[in-house]
Amino acid sequence: MKGAEIITEYLVREGVPYLVGTCGHGDLGLLDALYDRRGEIRTLSVHHESAAGFIADVYYRIRHRPLATFTSVGPGSANLPVALGSAFMDSSAFLAITGNVPTTQFNRSPFQETGRHFQADAPGVFRPYVKRSFQATRADQLPLMLRQAFATMLGGRPGPVHLDVPLDVFVETSEEPVPDPVLWRQGISRRSAAAAEDIARVLELLRGAERPVIVAGNGVQNAEAAEELAAFAATARIPVATSPLGKILGRLPAALNLGATGRNGTYQANRATRNADVILALGTRFDDRSTSSWLPGYTYRIPPTRLIQIDADPAELGHNYPATLGIAANPKDVLVQLRDSLGTVSDTHRWLDAIAAWTREWEQHVAPNRASDAAPLRPERVLAELRGALPQDGILLSDVGSHHNWIVQEWQPGGPGTLLQCWGFASMCFGMAGVLGARLAAPETPAVAVVGDGCFLMLPSVVATAVEYGLPAVWLVWNNGGYVSIRDQQRGYFGAGRELATSFRYDAGGGPYSADHAAMARSMGAEGLRVETPSDLAPALKTALNSGRPTVIDVLVEPEAVQPSSATWQLPPLQHPEPSFGWPDI
Known part of the structure; x- marks a missing residue:
């Protein structure tokens, strides 16, 4: 051959x-x-x-x-x-x-x-x-x-x-x-369980905890362990926070689902993890954006919080935080072992009541903007409309940019494989092209990529590919006039007005520039829609999802919207910003 x-x-x-x-x-x-x-x-x-x-x-x-x-x-x-x-x-x-x-x-x-x-x-x-x-x-x-x-x-x-x-x-x-x-x-087993004495030690630490938290990362999704995690957490009555990349827990009871940690996470997730006495971490590497850049007290306090870390990759154990107990094993196998050996559980009702109060505080702060009638559209309204239009099992892909930060904070996934992000390398155009991979992998499941206007201009050719192969992908272009996540960092670190090469503008007059993304889509044979007011978004989404054709929805989004933060992120040696909500803990 x-x-x-x-x-x-x-x-x-x-x-x-x-x-x-x-x-x-x-x-x-x-x-x-x-x-x-x-x-x-x-x-x-x-x-x-x-x-x-x-x-x-x-x-x-x-x-x-x-x-x-x-x-x-x-x-x-x-x-x-x-x-x-x-x-x-x-x-x-x-x-x-x-x-x-x-x-x-x-x-x-x-x-x-x-x-x-x-x-x-x-x-x-x-x-x-x-x-x-x-x-x-x-x-x-x-x-x-x-x-x-x-x-x-x-x-x-x-x-x-x-x-x-x-x-x-x-x-x-x-x-x-x-x-x-x-x-x-075929004869090689992929199972990787923990030693019996390690399981006993995990349960001993959890039973002795007054404020336990489970932190689930992408390793849980790779191990196909979402059901095992939900079952163990519900039985043990332990709340679950996730890394941003690990947001997969659509089936977890709402009272136990804290959302993501880190600078774009929720108040209840960050406050619970920084006040926990024992954390059971499953398949998460504790990177800087999920931990407030490891600054003590913002997302975690490890130590004195005792860390139980489970990961299939031994190199991640104790890599960024010292582990009281580190176990190199498959999270799915360990969760089954924990469930089977659980027996008595600790009384966590006071802890869960406190978390419920924090959740109510957060929701009262962020919920009003989900119904905002402002134009250009508030980010929260965009995502609320999209969540209402996309079926629970529909797939949302987030590209990289300011919209990604909002998705980490606001989006409620329907379960494993329904929220896909490029996290560690943060490659722009992951969602722009990846939505075609979603349509190939799950042809009966609707898939929408939320992409920035900057990202769309980087790789618009994927729309032509979708037309060529009849892949009914949907792109929601988050049109806010530039590389806004970086623009906001320029403002925050170096002062208002000190912006360069981050907003899209005409060179001569300095006015804002925007391509007509919907017209670009139509020129390649796809459908193209434009949304300028909140009332237009739901009908546009319905049209796109029902069309059976590749469709680009160009949505004008408020470029000055400021995301609330309950944690932080540091770019040393620049001074990190303090959280804007619920800080410091009372």
């Missing part, structure tokens, strides 16, 4: 349904092999390589099955790391196949070779953003590399893997047999 035929055959055996990418001379051989297998694996062509990566990333987050991407040599593949970084830092997985120059031309500086420091050095470009990078210089290396690539990608903490293939390796032949994934991986 030719090298490209080996790759295609292995992808078919793994059950990969789509290969997504952009053509180039470096991957011609791969495309030729895929031509012969069109009925078994579908090839999708996009107009920018990063879009392929975001589509594959989102597909995995919903289905927990990897796709593969294809890109060509040099700049084509150099466009992919922005999407790889998104998947890598948020523990999502796909196989990135890159074409390269022929091995016979290594070190001769052929067209598009990255070879100034090391020949055909695509692995050097990709290495920081993948779990492992392979480069095949002979076709007979491919079977082993493919088998190891999938095992690495899906084992332990998921993450993307890179396979670099020079042009000649795609077309040269090998007698090496293609491995059977069932033979190699």
